[in-house]
Amino acid sequence: MKCNVGGIDRGARIALGLALVALAFFGNQPWAYLGAIPLVTGLAGFCPLYPIF
Helix, strand or coil, X not given: CCCCCCHXXXXXXXXXXXXXHHHXXXXXXXXXXXXXXXXXXXXXXXXXXXXXX
């Protein structure tokens, strides 16, 4: 997989993902587990939707 997520975008994805996962753990909000998606794409540096759009 070729890296297609830039530096600022990557940092924002990781920060948002961590915040949402923390909200899921501490705020008891089950929908916040969706924060795992931006977290994983930020850590991997690859977003599968970017090539489509």
